[in-house]
Amino acid sequence: MRQIVVRAPRRVRRVALATVASTVLAAAVTATLPFAQAADFYTPPAQVGPAASQPGVLVRTQPMPSILPGRATRIMYMTSYQDEDPVAATGVVVEPGVPWGGGGPRPTVVIGPGTSGQGDQCAPSKNMGSPIGIDPGKRSVALNYVAPEALLYLNNGVRVVIVDYIGMGTPGVHTYLNRAEQGYAMIDAARAALKLANAPGDAPIGFSGYSQGGGAAAAAAELVGAYAPELDVRATYAGAPTADLISVIRKFDGGRNAGSIGYVLNGLAVRYPKLGPILDRELNPAGKAMLAAVANQCVVDTGNAYGFRRSNLWTTSGLSIGDLVMRTPALLKAFDDQRIGTKRPTAPVLLEGAPADDVVPYGQVRRLYDEWRAKGAAVTILTDGTPPILPGTGATHILAMPPNLVPGANYILSAFAG
Missing domain, CATH: 3.40.50.1820 (Alpha/Beta hydrolase fold, catalytic domain)
Structure with a gap:
């Protein structure tokens, strides 16, 4: 070649x-x-036909x-x-x-x-x-x-x-x-x-x-x-x-990219309806405020606002988000669905x-x-x-x-x- x-x-x-x-x-x-x-x-256009x-x-x-x-x-x-x-x-x-x-x-x-x-x-x-x-x-x-x-x-x-x-x-x-x-x-x-x-x-x-x-x-x-x-x-x-994704958010936790965990949770919540009530129950007011804030931020903004935070400060149980995922079947499934490596590249x-x-x-x-x-x-x-x-x-x-x-x-x- x-x-x-x-x-x-x-x-x-x-x-x-x-x-x-x-x-x-x-x-x-x-x-x-x-x-x-x-x-x-x-x-986007309000309506598009099947072909479009x-x-x-x-x-x-x-x-x-x-x-x-x-x-x-x-x-x-x-x-x-x-x-x-x-x-x-x-x-x-x-x-x-x-x-x-x-x-x-x-x-x-x-x-x-x-x-x-x-x-x-x-x-x-x-x-x-x-x-x-x-x-x-x-x-x-x-x-x-x-x-x-x-x-x-x-x-x-x-x-x-x-x-x-x-x-x-x-x-x-x-x-x-x-x-x-x-x-x-x-x-x-x-x-x-x-x-x-x-x-x-x-x-x-x-x-x-x-x-x-x-x-x-x-x-x-x-x-x-x-x-x-x-x-x-x-x-x-x-x-x-x-x-x-689970390994990735554990790495984010406590570092400059800690707030990017919020990007993950916001994105999953809109695709997995069962997650909304779970997050509402498991996140404390600080965690909910973080999700709302990062949804409108760029990565520099998020790093400045939430960098080096520990995610256990955002949960009602004091568990990290990674640990919360592992003990919550609906969260675990949503995270597992994002795993790359299940199919063979052509x-x-x-x-x-x-x-x-x-x-x-x-x-x-x-x-x-x-x-x-x-x-x-x-x-x-x-x-x-x-x-x-x-x-x-x-x-x-x-x-x-x-x-x-x-x-x-x-x-x-x-x-x-x-």
């Missing part, structure tokens, strides 16, 4: 840190107030500014809830300004962003015009940190789609870390992007992401064979995938994990690798050696991302060229 070398500097970590620094500097000068823009775009509600159908499109090179288009497209009922979601398609040199039709990579938050203002497609979006009314800060990953593909002539996920920007609650809904949103974004570009339906597809995005990419990899068998998926890169997958990761536990990444291998999947694991840095702050998790984007992109680009 011919290797296409990603156009990226050799000293990835140094460049990545420089990119972060320049992004922050640029944000200080160019931060915009994008949240009120195109508000009507995110409201099929997965992957484009509902509407809109040219938009972007810090990425190429032609950016905001899209609304149809995808599916976990029960496969139709729902609209949004995202961004970026058509690169350079040709694809690998032969055949231009490939498409669908990128699942890492955790943005749960408020509508956090949707990546609302924040593509600048590195940072600020909503003064909500005192909210949204980060656009998918650019480095997207650039690796755009600079090689690969079309990029960045998803918002279900309920992010569009009506309803964002179902954070919901296996089926994140996977379906990724898969249907690929279908929609091919339609937008008038590309062949069998043009090569790849899935990529880190953290929440790694979980979304991994879910798409194992769901696409049954859900969208017509797609020509060549490879997936899933960095720090959130494959075992195309090769590169997993990445760091033993010192202080947000996404490495053990559940390794377990996903073992489960997929046992099912006969073509899966490889890349173990990152980033040492513990300010444990609990998310620093190790963040710093483990940039150096692995290049091997991840090379993995997918090589599959496209094969």
Whole structure:
């Protein structure tokens, strides 16, 4: 299989840190107030017929500014809830300004962003015009940190789609870390992007992401064979995938990402009606206030408000949320339903994990690798050696991302060229 070398500097970590620094500097000068823009775009039609509600159908499109090179288009497209009922979601398609040199039709990579938050203002497609979006009314800060990953593909002539996920920007609650809904949103974004570009339906597809995005990419990899068998998926890169939700929230607990437990509970509560009364009974006033607050926050806001809290402070029993899940059958089922690794991916997958990761536990990444291998999947694991840095702050998790984007992109680009 011919290797296409990603156009990226050799000293990835140094460049990545420089990119972060320049992004922050640029944000200080160019931060915009994008949240009120195109508000009507995110409201789906009141009624759609059966044909218009099929997965992957484009509902509407809109040219938009972007810090990425190429032609950016905001899209609304149809995808599916976990029960496969139709729902609209949004995202961004970026058509690169350079040709694809690998032969055949231009490939498409669908990128699942890492955790943005749960408020509508956090949707990546609302924040593509600048590195940072600020909503003064909500005192909210949204980060656009998918650019480095997207650039690796755009600079090689690969079309990029960045998803918002279900309920992010569009009506309803964002179902954070919901296996089926994140996977379906990724898969249907690929279908929609091919339609937008008038590309062949069998043009090569790849899935990529880190953290929440790694979980979304991994879910798409194992769901696409049954859900969208017509797609020509060549490879997936899933960095720090959130494959075992119980392990993940236990890792969140007490760290900078503690409030993200609230994102999980809010999302599950809207899909599992039995959970509402349970949470109402088991959460104390502080816990209920936390759920209400984080539903309208971006991840920076949530970290500032609830970082380093212990979840036992939010329950009537004094149990941690993880322990509460384990002793409550309805909660346990909802969490178990989100476990990735129950189906075999139909195309090769590169997993990445760091033993010192202080947000996404490495053990559940390794377990996903073992489960997929046992099912006969073509899966490889890349173990990152980033040492513990300010444990609990998310620093190790963040710093483990940039150096692995290049091997991840090379993995997918090589599959496209094969």
